[in-house]
Amino acid sequence: MSELSALDETIQNLMYEVGERTKAAMTKKLQIDEKTSPHDLVTDVDKSNxxxxxxxxxxxxxxxxxVSEEGFGDQVHDLAGRVWIVDPIDGTMNFIMERENFAIMLALYVDGQPTLGYILDVMKNRLYHGGPALGVWENETRLTPPLNRGIRDSLIDVSSYILMNDIHHAQTAARAARSIRVFGSAGISMTQLITGRTGAYITNLKPWDLAPGRVLCEALGLVVKPIDDHPLDVLSSNFVLVAVPAAANDIEQLIN
Amino acid sequence: MSELSALDETIQNLMYEVGERTKAAMTKKLQIDEKTSPHDLVTDVDKSNxxxxxxxxxxxxxxxxxVSEEGFGDQVHDLAGRVWIVDPIDGTMNFIMERENFAIMLALYVDGQPTLGYILDVMKNRLYHGGPALGVWENETRLTPPLNRGIRDSLIDVSSYILMNDIHHAQTAARAARSIRVFGSAGISMTQLITGRTGAYITNLKPWDLAPGRVLCEALGLVVKPIDDHPLDVLSSNFVLVAVPAAANDIEQLIN
Structure with a gap:
């Protein structure tokens, strides 16, 4: 077994272990705090995870x-060497309100290259994992690239803020699609893309929201690109389009 | 056991049976046809269910x-007597594209009164069932009324057409909520309401989309009311607000 495969197996086990801790913590009352606004919450489980x-x-x-969301990581200013990117609960609002449709996510970038990605849909017990060298898997099943359908034959996923405010003409793309979905968790949205349920996702993501899904999406041939004039930056927020290539082409023609 | 309880038990068994038939049919290639547009599809499973x-x-x-969606029911012009309302696959687009997040739904109205309602979330094996006389249940667990939270402490669910076109000022309600969700199936949206995951739902529903959820929601104390000038009509399309009472009050103040 290669060094990468051995590391991957260790991290898979870690992900399942954190998933079980999370489910156990959900039997107790959550301690909920506001971060920047009532729309941006954190719980004791985010922190302890x-x-x-x-x-x-x-x-x-x-x-x-x-690099991690709740402040227990390092101050990271560049991507030299090995960088882990951690999202202890992605979709905290769903974690609190829906008690499902949230994820635990982790990524490894080596000298800036997407190397390993993990998204655990906790309540569905589905771990999406892998990367360019190992392939992409849902638990023990290897995934093949999703059907390369155009936007008119795809569901589109748009973050509600971008949809409501028609940022970067997202509504034009949304109207062209078969229908619109809003899941409220970047991790869940990424799992919908890599399994071919949705064909495109337009959103604004922090490093820990984007990095794990980007590894898995790119390894399956999906396009991950900025929808504004800023190049993708693993260490900052990005307006991004993630899509199968045909839908990405359609959307770029529609919104530019 | 009362006559109603015996009927309810028979219908619960029917629902689970149709759920199993549906999962079996999903192992074969679906035959998909357009109804009114590429956004409005029907499959052979909708029809055979x-x-x-x-x-x-x-x-x-x-x-x-x-009264049923795909044309195998009766021409029904009034609600006298016993009327069954059938949705063989609710969220056909999700059935086709996501292969989850769709429902099978059934309702019984007696002389216009909501009497029994059934929503089966097929892929989660969750049957929501009951009515005003029997209480509301998720499989074998009786549900209590969801927390009566205002819109600012709730997730709101809005159909994408209404959200994008700001029909009846739905965007104003959406901006007040904690966050927005779009699930793409009225049945799934109703189950999110009765389990307290979302606090409000603004949508435009056909008879088979609304009738079963209305029975369950009203039996749990949620408000089901029109958001235009037309009174609720079990036999036609309705623009409706379904919400816990506090969120319904907030929304009515915001959008009127």
């Missing part, structure tokens, strides 16, 4: 840097 | 009338 994951990563990979 | 359900209902309740 992040501390748990980061501690494990520091044991496993002591010289790596860690 | 409807024929199967209607045939059973005619055996069980020979003098009742049947």
């Amino acid at each position: 992040e501390q748990f994951i980061n501690q494990r990563l520091r044991q496993l990979d002591p010289t790596a840097k860690i | 409807e024929q199967f359900i209607n045939q059973r209902l005619r055996q069980l309740d020979p003098t009742a009338k049947i």
Whole structure:
């Protein structure tokens, strides 16, 4: 077994372990705090998951840097070397309100290259994992690239803020699609793309929201590109289009 | 056991049986046709489910009338007597594209009164069932009324057409909520309401989309009301707001 495969197996086990911790924590009352607004919440589970994951990563990979959402990671200013990107609960609002449709996510970038990605849909017990060298898997099943359909034959997923405010003409793309979906979790949205349920996703994502899904999407031939004038930056927020190539082409023609 | 309880048990079994038939049919290639547009599809499973359900209902309740989506029911012009309302696949687009997040739905109205309602989330194996006399259940678990939260503490669910076109000022309501969701199936949206995951739902529904959820929502104290000048009509399309009372109050103040 290669070094990468062995690391991947260890991280898969870590992901399932954090998933079980999360389900156990959901039997107790959540402690909920506002971050920037009533629309941006954090719970004690986000924090304790992040501390748990980061501690494990520091044991496993002591010289790596860690970028993580809730402040227990490092100050990371460049992508040299090994960088882990951690989202301890993605879709915290769904975690609180729906108690499903949220994810735990992790990515490894090596010298800026997408290397390993993990998205655990906790309540469905579905771990999406892999990368360019290992292929992309749903639990034990290897995934093939989704059908390369145009936007008129696809569902489109748009973050509600972008949809409502028609940012970058997202409504024009949305009207062309078969129908619109809004899931409220970047991780869940990425799993819908890599399984071919949706064909395109237009959103604004923080590093920990984008990095894991980007590894898996690119490894399956999906396009991950900016929809504004800024190049993709793993360490900052990005307006992005993630789509199968045919839908991406259609959308670029529609919105430019 | 009362006559209604016995009927309810028979219908629950029918629902699970149709759910299993549906999952079996999903292992074969679907035959997909357009109805009014590429956004409005029907499959051979919609049709065969409807024929199967209607045939059973005619055996069980020979003098009742049947209103159903795909044309195998009766021409029903009034609500006198017993009327069954059948949606053989709700969220056909999700059935085709997501292969989850669709429902099979059934309702019984007696002299216009909501009496029994059934929503089967097929892929999650969750049957929501009951009515004003029997209570509302998720499989074997009785549900209690969802928390009566205002719109600012709730997720709102809005159909994409209404959201994009800001019909009846739905965007104003959406901006007040914690966040927006679009699921693409009235049945799934109704299950999110009765389990307290979302607090409000603004949509335009056909009889078979609204009738089953209305029975369950009203039995749990949720408000089901028109958002235009037309009174609710079980036999036609309705622009409706379905919400817990506090969120319904908030929304009415916001959009009127």
